Amino acid sequence: MSRRAALWLLVLAVAQGLPRRATAQALPDLRIEAGYARVRQAGPDAGPDTDAALIGVLWRRPTESWTFLANANVTYGRNDLAAAQGVAAFSVPWRIDERLRTEGGIAGAQFSLRGAGAGGNTNGFVRQHLVTAAGGAWLGGGIGRTSRDSRTSFSNVSDLGIWGRHRFLYGSVSFARQESSDFVLLTAAGAPSDPSASRYVIDDLEFVVEARGGPHSLALSWVSRRGISATTMRAVAFSTSGILQLTDRFALTATAGRQLADAMRGLPQADLATAALRVSLGPKPLPVMQRSAIARASIEPRPGGGGDLVVRVFASDTMLIEVAGDFSEWKPLPLHREEGFLVARVRLQPGKYRVAVRANLGPWRAPRNLARVRDDFGGEAGLLVIP
Amino acid sequence: MSMNRVVSSLVALALAGVSASAAFAQGPAVLPIADVKARQAVEREISRAAAKGLPTQPLISKAMEGVTKQASGERIHSAVASQARRLEQARDLLAPSPTVAELVAGADALVVGVPASMLKQIRAAWPRQSVAMPLDVLTELVARGVPAKHALKQITTLMVAGATPTQIAGVGASVQSDVASGLAPDAALEVRARGVMSLLPSPAAQALLAPSSRGPRAPR
Numbered sequence: 001m002s003r004r005a006a007l008w009l010l011v012l013a014v015a016q017g018l019p020r021r022a023t024a025q026a027l028p029d030l031r032i033e034a035g036y037a038r039v040r041q042a043g044p045d046a047g048p049d050t051d052a053a054l055i056g057v058l059w060r061r062p063t064e065s066w067t068f069l070a071n072a073n074v075t076y077g078r079n080d081l082a083a084a085q086g087v088a089a090f091s092v093p094w095r096i097d098e099r100l101r102t103e104g105g106i107a108g109a110q111f112s113l114r115g116a117g118a119g120g121n122t123n124g125f126v127r128q129h130l131v132t133a134a135g136g137a138w139l140g141g142g143i144g145r146t147s148r149d150s151r152t153s154f155s156n157v158s159d160l161g162i163w164g165r166h167r168f169l170y171g172s173v174s175f176a177r178q179e180s181s182d183f184v185l186l187t188a189a190g191a192p193s194d195p196s197a198s199r200y201v202i203d204d205l206e207f208v209v210e211a212r213g214g215p216h217s218l219a220l221s222w223v224s225r226r227g228i229s230a231t232t233m234r235a236v237a238f239s240t241s242g243i244l245q246l247t248d249r250f251a252l253t254a255t256a257g258r259q260l261a262d263a264m265r266g267l268p269q270a271d272l273a274t275a276a277l278r279v280s281l282g283p284k285p286l287p288v289m290q291r292s293a294i295a296r297a298s299i300e301p302r303p304g305g306g307g308d309l310v311v312r313v314f315a316s317d318t319m320l321i322e323v324a325g326d327f328s329e330w331k332p333l334p335l336h337r338e339e340g341f342l343v344a345r346v347r348l349q350p351g352k353y354r355v356a357v358r359a360n361l362g363p364w365r366a367p368r369n370l371a372r373v374r375d376d377f378g379g380e381a382g383l384l385v386i387p
Numbered sequence: 388m389s390m391n392r393v394v395s396s397l398v399a400l401a402l403a404g405v406s407a408s409a410a411f412a413q414g415p416a417v418l419p420i421a422d423v424k425a426r427q428a429v430e431r432e433i434s435r436a437a438a439k440g441l442p443t444q445p446l447i448s449k450a451m452e453g454v455t456k457q458a459s460g461e462r463i464h465s466a467v468a469s470q471a472r473r474l475e476q477a478r479d480l481l482a483p484s485p486t487v488a489e490l491v492a493g494a495d496a497l498v499v500g501v502p503a504s505m506l507k508q509i510r511a512a513w514p515r516q517s518v519a520m521p522l523d524v525l526t527e528l529v530a531r532g533v534p535a536k537h538a539l540k541q542i543t544t545l546m547v548a549g550a551t552p553t554q555i556a557g558v559g560a561s562v563q564s565d566v567a568s569g570l571a572p573d574a575a576l577e578v579r580a581r582g583v584m585s586l587l588p589s590p591a592a593q594a595l596l597a598p599s600s601r602g603p604r605a606p607r
Contacts, residue, residue, distance in 0.1 A: 096423070097423055099422070299560060299563070301560070305553065324455055326448050326452065329448065329451050330448070330451045330452045330454070330455035330456075331451075331455070332455075350520070350552075350553070350556060351488070351519075351520075351523065352492065352495065352523035352526065352527070356456075364456050369563065369566075370563075371527050371528075371530035371531045371563075372530060373495075373498060373499055373526075373530050374498065374499075375452065375456070376449065376452075376453075376462075376465075376466035376469060376470070376498075377452070377453055377456050377458040377462055377463075377466060378458075378462075379456060381452075383526065383527050383530050384527070384563070385520075385523045385524055385527050385556055385559045385560065386556070386560075387553055387556035387557045387559070387560050
């Protein structure tokens with residue numbers, strides 16, 4: 001594997017990994033990311049740092065029974081590389097138990113490198129998840145094929161892991177075993193190998209800790225690698241990544257640290273630093289900074305009894321505002337815009353009602369002007385009595 | 388982090404957000420609770436309540452609230468069970484034959500901290516009329532921070548004096564308006580209750596208007 005080819009593959013992987021911090025949201029999602037990467041290859045043949053530009057598009061389409069995700073990237077380094085890559089993945093919850101989810105995906109890449117030939121990589125994976133509110137586990141595997149200038153290698157990986165959550169902290173521990181005939185990766189990383197062996201085996205133990213605050217996140221990863229067969233390599237890698245949401249639609253993403261070689265995708269080991277700007281273009285913006293909005297409720301009595309509950313929310317067009325109450329069986333009410341406010345209006349008969357508002361999938365709150373009561377779910381609701 | 392793990396994590400996160408809506412398509416239409424075991428437990432809770440003669444709609448509404456608020460299945464079950472207990476308690480306190488509206492009002496009053504004995508006092512003030520609205524207003528006032536004793540005194544005074552449910556509800560609405568204007572809730576209640584009292588006929592006038600009536604006057 002040439003140094004340049006290895007570099008572009010590495011940059012490509014970073015670009016593909018940038019949007020990984022998406023949070024749960026049952027909305028279609030379209031994002032564009034553009035950024036810069038600086039890459040330094042590891043090992044005895046490491047050359048000077050390489051600069052590259054990254055452009056990526058991510059589309060996620062959730063439905064009531066499955067979620068589909070597609071991601072495409074173009075990477076360009078002047079005089080060095082030009083490449084395109086795509087990945088498609090799906091996830092399906094089981095009908096018998098929503099905690100069980102099966103996911104799978106395929107990825108492909110084609111590249112043409114100035115002075116380094118042409119080639120590509122294809123890989124696929126299947127994984128089974130157990131997901132609960134406070135933690136989960138997974139078990140899965142994948143296979144990959146990498147070719148460059150008529151040289152072909154095959155790899156496979158099996159991995160399992162557990163994760164847990166405590167308040168805003170998420171942590172995971174995972175183990176992965178890779179088996180591959182791609183000895184070029186070992187050489188590029190400066191690892192010793194048995195030249196007579198047809199395949200080598202390596203084990204990875206990875207710890208990840210992530211702090212999330214609304215749409216912001218900061219993750220730290222530590223990986224220990226050990227050769228099991230046909231190589232005696234030992235390596236440790238530390239990396240960090242983060243997302244800073246600037247506005248409803250714009251966010252900064254960054255990564256820094258060491259990426260160990262990934263045989264399934266033909267990615268070499270390298271030290272890297274990236275920064276990118278993410279723009280959300282979907283019908284609804286992605287999780288945003290503002291997780292609350294000023295909502296005021298008023299009651300407009302009607303002659304003969306009953307009245308209109310009017311909830312006015314000061315919010316921009318890009319915010320996702322939901323108003324719901326027991327009068328609507330807690331289904332969100334339609335909102336319309338009136339003089340800069342998003343307004344929900346509902347006619348009610350005399351009686352007592354509860355209503356709550358939330359912004360951008362944040363916590364449900366009682367609108368101002370109403371009495372606040374506990375809601376049995378750790379939150380609150382507004383209480384009103386219509387005369 | 389390897390590529391497939393990145394993608395799988397992303398998709399898993401995405402699925403967490405749509406689990407409730409996915410369950411809506413796959414589970415019973417009445418209770419779209421994602422957790423099958425929790426859904427069955429909630430359904431059993433509702434069946435038990437129905438067997439006891441309690442209304443089920445408030446329990447379904449509580450479950451729907453939990454679904455909308457993306458509460459866990461366990462939490463929804465717990466909330467529904469708590470609501471059922473409160474309804475049962477309210478039935479005992481508002482005996483002998485409370486309506487559904489009264490049961491719901493009584494259960495909600497207990498949630499905000501209205502003492503059980505006060506439900507009995509409300510019933511005693513209006514033994515033959517619906518106390519749903521007075522209880523609702525009492526609940527709202529207590530939720531606003533008016534001391535329960537003070538709120539109860541004002542409301543029962545209005546009830547005994549012959550105020551209608553609409554007039555009592557009007558007191559609550561007026562207090563809400565006053566509080567929004569900056570007045571303390573208990574002070575607003577005092578003023579508004581006196582205002583309604585001034586519109587009610589005196590006990591002597593009541594006797595003349597309804598000489599054959601016994602006990603509190605029927606609402607107008």
